[in-house]
Amino acid sequence: MLDKRNHDRSITSLGWNKECIASIKDDAxxxxxxxxxxxxxxxxTPKGDEPLVTDGWDVRLHNKPNHILHHLYANNISNxxxxTGDSxxxxxxDLVWLD
Structure with a gap:
């Protein structure tokens, strides 16, 4: 994953990157x-004085359906x-779609 916080960083100009991407595309x-x-x-659920984790998709969704998981399930997209970073x-x- 490219770190976009520093514009001087780039992995796309490396020679091996084109071969790597081609092999992933052909055999993903x-x-x-x-x-x-x-x-x-x-x-x-808090345990004693431990803080709650409030930085996840479930907090942002507020009981809305997870459209990404639904799309994966509806189109039989597996694997x-x-x-995820910054945690x-x-x-x-194990992510599952529950109707």
Whole structure:
């Protein structure tokens, strides 16, 4: 994922990048979606004095349907991986569409 905060950084001008992208395009077994916030739902039940996590998709959606997950489910798109940053934590989730 390209860090767009510094305009001098670029991975697109490297020679190996074109070959890498071509090989992914020809034989992609996964779809990688990058974003800056946690995509899965989070249990926001406080435990003692621990702060609540309020920086995820579920907080921003406010009980609205998740259109991205619905699209993946409706179009039978599998092997999708979400790469999320800016959390300073390790999160692993199995995302499922619930009607």
């Amino acid at each position: 077994g996964r779809t990688l979606m990058g974003n800056q916030i946690i995509f899965s739902r989070i249990n926001n 999708t991986v979400f790469l 300073h934590s390790n999160w692993v989730s």
